[in-house]
Amino acid sequence: MLNDSPIRPVDVARVDDRPLWVEICGEEVWWDEPRPHEGGRRCVVRRGPDGVARDALPPGWNSRNRLIEYGGRSWRPLPGGGVVFTNWADQRIYRYGGHAEPVPLTPGDGARYGDLYLPPGRDEVWAVREIHLAEPRPGSAGPRVDPRRDLVAVPLDGGPVRVVATAQHFLTNPRLSPDGTHVAWIGWNHPAMPWDGTELCVAPLDAAGSAGPHRVVAGGPEESVIQAEWRDDGALYALTDPDGWWNLHLVSLDGSPARNLAPLTEECGDAVWRLGNTWFALAGDLIVMMHGTPDRRRLGVLDPGTGKITDLDAPPTYWNPTVSVGGDLVAGVGASPYTPFEVVTVDLRTGGHAVLSPEKELPDRDALPDPEAVTFDGVHTHLYPPRGVTGPAPYLIFVHGGPTGASTMVLDVEIAYFTSRGIGVADVNYGGSTGYGRAYRERLRHQWGVVDVRDSETVARGLIAAGKADASKIAIRGGSAGGWTSVAALVHSTVFRGAVAHYAITDPEGWAAETHDFESRYLDGLIGPLPETRQRYLDRSPTLHAANASGPALLMHGLEDAIVDPVQAERFVNALEAEGTPWAYLTFPGEQHGWRREETIVAALEAELAFYGLIFGFATPEVPPLPLRGMHR
Numbered sequence: 309m310l311n312d313s314p315i316r317p318v319d320v321a322r323v324d325d326r327p328l329w330v331e332i333c334g335e336e337v338w339w340d341e342p343r344p345h346e347g348g349r350r351c352v353v354r355r356g357p358d359g360v361a362r363d364a365l366p367p368g369w370n371s372r373n374r375l376i377e378y379g380g381r382s383w384r385p386l387p388g389g390g391v392v393f394t395n396w397a398d399q400r401i402y403r404y405g406g407h408a409e410p411v412p413l414t415p416g417d418g419a420r421y422g423d424l425y426l427p428p429g430r431d432e433v434w435a436v437r438e439i440h441l442a443e444p445r446p447g448s449a450g451p452r453v454d455p456r457r458d459l460v461a462v463p464l465d466g467g468p469v470r471v472v473a474t475a476q477h478f479l480t481n482p483r484l485s486p487d488g489t490h491v492a493w494i495g496w497n498h499p500a501m502p503w504d505g506t507e508l509c510v511a512p513l514d515a516a517g518s519a520g521p522h523r524v525v526a527g528g529p530e531e532s533v534i535q536a537e538w539r540d541d542g543a544l545y546a547l548t549d550p551d552g553w554w555n556l557h558l559v560s561l562d563g564s565p566a567r568n569l570a571p572l573t574e575e576c577g578d579a580v581w582r583l584g585n586t587w588f589a590l591a592g593d594l595i596v597m598m599h600g601t602p603d604r605r606r607l608g609v610l611d612p613g614t615g616k617i618t619d620l621d622a623p624p625t626y627w628n629p630t631v632s633v634g635g636d637l638v639a640g641v642g643a644s645p646y647t648p649f650e651v652v653t654v655d656l657r658t659g660g661h662a663v664l665s666p667e668k669e670l671p672d673r674d675a676l677p678d679p680e681a682v683t684f685d686g687v688h689t690h691l692y693p694p695r696g697v698t699g700p701a702p703y704l705i706f707v708h709g710g711p712t713g714a715s716t717m718v719l720d721v722e723i724a725y726f727t728s729r730g731i732g733v734a735d736v737n738y739g740g741s742t743g744y745g746r747a748y749r750e751r752l753r754h755q756w757g758v759v760d761v762r763d764s765e766t767v768a769r770g771l772i773a774a775g776k777a778d779a780s781k782i783a784i785r786g787g788s789a790g791g792w793t794s795v796a797a798l799v800h801s802t803v804f805r806g807a808v809a810h811y812a813i814t815d816p817e818g819w820a821a822e823t824h825d826f827e828s829r830y831l832d833g834l835i836g837p838l839p840e841t842r843q844r845y846l847d848r849s850p851t852l853h854a855a856n857a858s859g860p861a862l863l864m865h866g867l868e869d870a871i872v873d874p875v876q877a878e879r880f881v882n883a884l885e886a887e888g889t890p891w892a893y894l895t896f897p898g899e900q901h902g903w904r905r906e907e908t909i910v911a912a913l914e915a916e917l918a919f920y921g922l923i924f925g926f927a928t929p930e931v932p933p934l935p936l937r938g939m940h941r
Contacts, residue, residue: 313695313728315671315721321345321909323668323721326649327641329584332634333385337664338364339641339651340371340383348904352383352391355664369410370396373422375438376478376826377871377901380422381584384433387426392433392464394421401435401462413462414469421462423583427484432461434472434482436583454825459493461517473519475509478502478826480583486540491519494533499829499837502580503712503742503749505529508536508546510561526559526566534577539590545569547577547587552746554578556588556597556610570615574599578629578742579712585629589638591656596620596638598627602714602743603681603690607631607640609656620654622661623647626718639664643718645679670719677727679717684770687763688737688744690717693776694730702924703777705764705804706735707786707793711752711834714743725913731920734771738763738793754841756834757800757816757848760793765801780805781924783859785916787811788872788901791863795850795880798857806859806923808916811872811901814880815852817845822873854883860890860936862919864912866899890936892919 325342328350332338338354349370355361364385365371371382373394383393390405392413399420402410413433414421420438427434437460441453459473459482472482476495480502483492491513496506511522526546527533533548536559544559546566554577557566576599577587588597588610595610599617605626608617624642628649631640636656643649651665677692694701704726708715715735723733737743739759740752752759764784771777783806784794791812798807813819820831820838835844846852861884863877877893884891894915896908903909914931921928922936 313725314675315725315728317725317910317913318906319669319671320721320725320913321906323648323670323719326628326643327651327665328582328628328630329381329383330630330639330641330651331385331632332637332639333387334634336385337632337637337639337651337653338383338385338391339639339665341665342904344904344906344909348899348906349396350382352393353665354385361664361666364391364406365393365404366409369393369402369404372396373399374420374870375422375436375583377824378581378826380436380480380582381424382422384424384426386464392424392426394424401433403464403466411466413464413466421460423480423482425482425584427461427482427488428486429488430461430484431464433464434459434461434484436460436479436482437469454828459491459519470517472513472517473511473522475522476507480580481536483536483538485538486542489513492536492538492544494527494536499832500529501712501827501830501833502534503532504833505531506533508533508548508559510544525561525563526557534580535585535587537588537590545588545590545595549746554587556595558612569595569612570610570617572599573745574601575743575745578714579710581710581713586631587629589631589633591633591638594656596631596633596656598629598631600626602626602688602716602737602741604717607638607642607654620656620661621659622652622654624650624652626716643716645717646673646676646719648719648721671721671724671728675728676719676724677733681717684767687739687766688741689767690715690735690737692723692727692733692735694726694732695728697730697732700772700775700778701730701732702781702920703732703734703768703771703783704920705768705782705784705797706733707738707760707764707784707790708735708741709786709788709790710742711738711740711756711760711789711793712742712749713789714741722913726917726920729917732771732777734767736764736767753833754836754844756831757792757796761797761800764793764797765803768803779803783807783920783923785809789813792816792850795861795863796848798859798861799850799853800848800856802858804858806861806919808862808864808919809877809880810864810903810912811866811869812863812877812880813872814850814876816849817842818879819872819876820845822875824870827871851879851883854880854889855887857884857887857889860892860919860923862892862894862915862934864894864896864915866901866903866908867895867897868899869901871901885937892934892936 785808787810791809918934
């Protein structure tokens with residue numbers, strides 16, 4: 309253990325954040341950014357030709373929403389000036405022109421709005437509206453009343469909300485055709501998740517602006533359409549995966565199969581967890597698009613006529629799913645192993661690039677690890693070696709959430725916080741992860757709690773066999789679904805000395821009954837439908853197998869988490885207590901599913917380091933002590 313690391317928990321809070329959305333509007337580039345030091349709010353920012361970034365929202369306003377709990381596109385700049393956005397406190401849509409206070413455009417009736425879109429030529433904003441017919445019952449196994457979702461139009465002058473379309477249970481990506489006569493959207497129904505199967509729908513609009521009967525023009529039960537855009541001439545492009553890879557297709561409106569414009573055995577998209585992500589943008593006759601793997605995702609320009617992709621020469625090695633084009637300028641959010649996620653623009657004519665978001669104070673380069681993409685028996689992993697250690701070192705197995713998600717090989721100051729202290733990190737993209745095609749994703753079908761645990765163990769044992777890891781000093785940690793894998797590995801494997809679980813699922817049968825609508829049928833594909841496969845739930849439950857824990861556990865949870873109720877953590881620590889296994893449990897008022905406040909990020913990291921000191925046997929004088937076997941609120 310090295311005690312001279314220059315990286316503090318507060319550095320993680322202030323660097324490990326990222327803009328979610330970016331958009332070019334006239335001569336300005338807009339984005340939103342997190343403010344951990346302002347209570348975790350997200351603020352919309354705009355930067356004009358003078359090069360000065362200015363807040364587009366007044367202090368205290370938080371541009372977030374709870375659409376499907378994970379949120380959707382939360383703001384759009386208005387071409388004539390100002391912005392429309394969703395406000396976290398009441399979930400309403402507001403308009404703000406830079407003077408006085410934002411003005412609400414939707415009623416205060418509890419409805420949630422997100423996935424905002426400005427249809428060309430109309431003085432309204434379109435959105436997905438979510439109406440909850442009954443209050444959620446956290447921790448309850450009682451009957452669930454699912455919310456209702458519609459595509460709606462909200463007049464910018466504050467007139468009544470109009471329903472544009474009501475179709476599938478889940479809706480996203482509303483798009484008006486160039487001639488204003490049709491609307492396209494993407495929808496799906498339970499028990500499918502959006503990476504399983506979705507439908508791209510097109511419907512005519514009547515004189516009142518409401519959709520008539522729709523046609524499904526792409527997608528289906530085993531095909532996932534994740535984005536669609538109209539071109540000015542009426543062509544419809546879609547990102548979909550009929551061949552097992554999310555590739556860009558030209559959709560036929562006459563019923564014939566869509567045409568893959570650039571067949572690639574790599575992904576041009578990923579899982580839809582937030583509504584409103586964009587992986588491609590139209591640039592006249594060309595298309596700017598992302599493609600690659602979690603190790604390296606490039607931003608390229610596709611010529612649809614030839615299928616040729618020319619990659620843009622810009623510093624980021626990985627681009628997040630938000631891209632905008634204005635004239636010859638492309639804006640996106642990119643990062644590299646040594647630079648954080650930043651708003652970056654690239655000139656399509658000259659190739660010149662610029663970073664627009666404020667510069668962050670980064671740790672010294674020699675404090676950062678040099679990551680490497682490796683595989684252990686077919687399991688994709690990003691390896692971050694420990695600083696100052698030549699022989700077998702303590703190692704942490706990082707497990708990403710989702711589980712239909714991926715860890716990317718970019719600067720992660722949280723990882724550097726540990727590697728700079730002599731603790732190695734292996735960030736595992738276990739079977740089920742995105743970025744490697746549908747077949748790799750499908751390895752987890754009905755095998756959650758088995759394949760993810762086995763793959764994490766495979767990486768741990770591979771590190772031991774390679775002489776990199778000390779077999780007596782390996783722990784596993786993760787958040788959400790990664791927290792599940794961490795505690796499942798603790799009780800179903802013997803390789804891990806301890807586990808850290810942030811907002812983790814620990815009782816899958818209980819979670820299936822208690823969680824929110826979006827994921828309420830997720831476990832049908834991950835474990836199996838209930839009640840037919842109930843025995844699998846019992847066999848894999850970390851709570852029911854706490855007696856087999858191979859070491860202590862640290863659990864942390866936000867008390868306002870609507871996705872994984874804190875009762876999940878409580879059940880597991882109670883089971884550990886009954887077995888006499890050491891544990892610690894920290895809760896954070898005001899936090900939801902994930903840490904957003906600076907003080908929470910700091911406290912969670914300090915507790916985690918103290919925990920590793922206890923189980924690995926080294927002193928951690930720089931952080932407060934962490935008592936085991938007690939509930940700390």
